[in-house]
Amino acid sequence: MYELLANLWMGFGVAATPTNVMLCMIGATVGTLIGVLPGIGSLATIAMLLPITFGLPPVGALIMLAGIYYGAQYGGSTTSILVNIPGESSSVVTMLDGHQMARQGRAGPALAIAAIGSFFAGCVATVLVAALGAPLTAMALLFGPAEYFSLMVLGLIFAVVLAKGSIIKALTMILAGLLMSMIGSDLETGAERMTWGIPELSDGIGFVVVGMGVFGFGEILRNLESTGTRDIIDSKITNLMPSLPDLKASAGAIGRGTIIGSALGILPGGGAIIAAFAAYTFEKRMSKTPHRFGRGAIEGVAAPEAANNAAAQTSFIPLLTLGIPPNPVMALMVGAMTIHGIVPGPQVMTKQPELFWGMIASMWIGNLALIVINLPLVGVWVRLLRVPYRHLFPMIVIFCCIGIYSVNNAPFDVTMTAIFGVIGYWLVKHDFEPAPMILGFVLGPLMEENLRRAMLIARGDATVFVTRPISAGLLAISLLMLVLSILPTLRAKREEVFTE
Amino acid sequence: MSDVSDSLSRTPDEQKSYDYYAGIGLAVAGAILLTTSFMVRNPVPLTVRGAIVLFMAGGLAVTFGFLRVKNQQDYYGGMALVLLSLIAFVASNDLPGMRGFAFGPGTAPRLFAFTLGALSLIVAVMGLITPGPYVTKYKIRGVIFITGSILTFAATIRSLGLVIASFATIIICAAAAEDIRWKETLFWAALLTAFCSFLFPYGLNLPFQLWPRFY
Numbered sequence: 001m002y003e004l005l006a007n008l009w010m011g012f013g014v015a016a017t018p019t020n021v022m023l024c025m026i027g028a029t030v031g032t033l034i035g036v037l038p039g040i041g042s043l044a045t046i047a048m049l050l051p052i053t054f055g056l057p058p059v060g061a062l063i064m065l066a067g068i069y070y071g072a073q074y075g076g077s078t079t080s081i082l083v084n085i086p087g088e089s090s091s092v093v094t095m096l097d098g099h100q101m102a103r104q105g106r107a108g109p110a111l112a113i114a115a116i117g118s119f120f121a122g123c124v125a126t127v128l129v130a131a132l133g134a135p136l137t138a139m140a141l142l143f144g145p146a147e148y149f150s151l152m153v154l155g156l157i158f159a160v161v162l163a164k165g166s167i168i169k170a171l172t173m174i175l176a177g178l179l180m181s182m183i184g185s186d187l188e189t190g191a192e193r194m195t196w197g198i199p200e201l202s203d204g205i206g207f208v209v210v211g212m213g214v215f216g217f218g219e220i221l222r223n224l225e226s227t228g229t230r231d232i233i234d235s236k237i238t239n240l241m242p243s244l245p246d247l248k249a250s251a252g253a254i255g256r257g258t259i260i261g262s263a264l265g266i267l268p269g270g271g272a273i274i275a276a277f278a279a280y281t282f283e284k285r286m287s288k289t290p291h292r293f294g295r296g297a298i299e300g301v302a303a304p305e306a307a308n309n310a311a312a313q314t315s316f317i318p319l320l321t322l323g324i325p326p327n328p329v330m331a332l333m334v335g336a337m338t339i340h341g342i343v344p345g346p347q348v349m350t351k352q353p354e355l356f357w358g359m360i361a362s363m364w365i366g367n368l369a370l371i372v373i374n375l376p377l378v379g380v381w382v383r384l385l386r387v388p389y390r391h392l393f394p395m396i397v398i399f400c401c402i403g404i405y406s407v408n409n410a411p412f413d414v415t416m417t418a419i420f421g422v423i424g425y426w427l428v429k430h431d432f433e434p435a436p437m438i439l440g441f442v443l444g445p446l447m448e449e450n451l452r453r454a455m456l457i458a459r460g461d462a463t464v465f466v467t468r469p470i471s472a473g474l475l476a477i478s479l480l481m482l483v484l485s486i487l488p489t490l491r492a493k494r495e496e497v498f499t500e
Numbered sequence: 501m502s503d504v505s506d507s508l509s510r511t512p513d514e515q516k517s518y519d520y521y522a523g524i525g526l527a528v529a530g531a532i533l534l535t536t537s538f539m540v541r542n543p544v545p546l547t548v549r550g551a552i553v554l555f556m557a558g559g560l561a562v563t564f565g566f567l568r569v570k571n572q573q574d575y576y577g578g579m580a581l582v583l584l585s586l587i588a589f590v591a592s593n594d595l596p597g598m599r600g601f602a603f604g605p606g607t608a609p610r611l612f613a614f615t616l617g618a619l620s621l622i623v624a625v626m627g628l629i630t631p632g633p634y635v636t637k638y639k640i641r642g643v644i645f646i647t648g649s650i651l652t653f654a655a656t657i658r659s660l661g662l663v664i665a666s667f668a669t670i671i672i673c674a675a676a677a678e679d680i681r682w683k684e685t686l687f688w689a690a691l692l693t694a695f696c697s698f699l700f701p702y703g704l705n706l707p708f709q710l711w712p713r714f715y
Contacts, residue, residue: 051706168623172581175616179588179609186605193605194591217646224642224676225508390677391688394670398692401653401669406706414654418647429635430577452603460601
């Protein structure tokens with residue numbers, strides 16, 4: 001306990017320097033600014049804003065990125081409440097009651113309770129990340145290559161089970177991602193793999209290229225399809241502060257949402273989305289007046305917002321302790337860390353404690369920044385939402401182009417992104433979820449490396465994955481999850497959750 | 501995608517003609533891959549070539565109506581991924597496989613390609629058995645102008661500098677919107693270009709060249 005406090009104190013020492021607080025604030029503001037734009041999720045936001053962190057020292061850059069992430073998340077909720085469009089997938093649930101509240105002239109309290117819920121959840125989750133960091137890192141040191149491989153299998157299976165849509169299609173997406181990550185030089189032998197003799201491919205395809213293409217440009221292409229009108233709340237937003245009964249009603253919901261969100265966020269694979277769904281459903285079941293849900297119940301905003309923020313935060317745990325990104329956003333964080341020369345994993349905590357704890361402390365500062373910045377700026381966001389899409393997307397395109405180009409100063413990367421944009425559009429047209437593909441793409445090199453090492457250590461004996469207890473346990477859980485999700489009864493349940 | 505706007509839906513006849521051309525497309529892609537498979541250094545195994553021929557047959561069978569596609573999304577999606585796995589087999593053909601009990605550079609790609617091929621085949625076959633949604637029309641205008649603008653950026657950024665490259669990119673990509681208003685767009689493009697040319701080189705200190713290089 002004492003050690004934890006000492007570590008957190010050190011973290012605040014790093015994060016609370018004026019520069020880092022500034023960076024965190026700027027990150028949260030810019031993240032919200034972009035996240036508010038409908039149709040741009042947190043992944044595309046981070047990908048787009050990645051270049052602005054290039055010039056910074058690693059700690060500052062990661063703090064800023066974390067700020068951008070929370071900002072993007074919160075911006076998504078703002079869009080859901082004010083316009084009937086989810087700013088991103090995890091705020092779909094917020095839309096149900098939030099937009100109804102806004103229609104009843106209570107947009108102010110809805111936005112405020114979303115911010116307060118997120119802040120509370122963020123505080124709890126920050127402590128949780130700090131507390132779980134050390135023991136999990138200790139556990140990670142027991143892991144050999146076989147265990148790492150099995151853990152990644154588990155992560156990918158979770159991503160499949162928790163993703164919406166067909167399970168087998170999600171599995172094919174993962175494999176497609178793994179396969180694409182093999183392009184480039186082989187780590188051990190240096191042999192060029194599947195590059196077709198194109199020299200630019202010998203370094204492999206960059207993660208930012210795939211992410212920005214599929215999620216940035218792909219989204220734009222899809223958004224251009226719908227010429228639907230937006231249902232923006234026109235009336236002026238007055239009295240932001242929720243009333244006392246509002247606060248009383250949502251206090252319990254925020255607490256429960258935080259617990260559900262923290263637990264689900266640690267699980268690999270789309271934690272934030274499922275957490276929001278679960279918290280909302282749970283709240284509706286708990287409520288004495290379930291009929292109010294969907295008609296502007298404040299608990300229906302508080303619970304999912306708390307849950308998705310808690311999950312967003314706790315999803316840093318597997319990344320920081322095990323080096324395994326549990327969702328595409330965290331995968332992008334890995335990309336960002338590698339650009340700054342940091343290899344995420346258990347060694348971060350021991351070798352660069354100031355980075356680890358500084359980032360954790362900055363999570364709390366980021367959440368505070370959201371409250372401080374966002375509530376006064378609501379008016380600005382509303383105005384931004386009125387900007388027609390035909391003005392927004394050229395801006396997104398040019399920022400993305402400059403962003404990708406500045407990663408390597410390579411026009412080839414920009415060209416590849418255009419191709420991946422079309423691929424992303426094609427995937428959506430054929431009802432494939434791109435998120436598992438990205439996860440597979442990021443985990444691919446790690447998985448292959450550990451697979452090869454495990455096989456080498458075991459002298460080619462493939463049973464090593466089931467004879468080592470931890471590895472066998474992880475694989476057994478993955479298999480169980482997969483079987484359970486294919487069983488018809490559970491499958492129906494799963495669909496019910498996603499259609500609700 | 502529940503809210504398919506009317507402009508993107510296809511009549512049954514249009515769906516049929518989509519099947520016709522998409523089948524030909526699959527066959528042509530397979531034929532190109534088959535030709536490529538003769539150009540790699542080591543001979544491609546007969547099983548892989550056989551699989552490519554079968555793949556082409558799967559495309560032609562749809563074109564000529566021997567197979568009826570019940571779920572276009574699954575069938576063409578699955579087939580495209582089968583093609584991807586076949587491409588991976590051809591591309592990784594020259595890479596050495598297992599050496600004793602150590603993985604060679606080609607082992608993992610072929611392992612993943614095989615699994616991908618098997619699973620995608622299931623997806624494609626399901627598309628023939630269980631009915632499901634068809635593939636809605638593509639917004640070709642968006643695809644052309646958006647990719648066109650990105651490629652323009654890639655082609656011009658080195659030689660013409662940030663100012664001209666971003667202005668051209670913004671104008672071209674703005675044309676993707678059906679409700680484009682040219683005067684507004686020109687103004688907006690100028691504003692954005694000014695913003696970018698200030699923010700990236702000066703605000704963020706990224707090494708950008710602003711104007712064309714004259715030798």
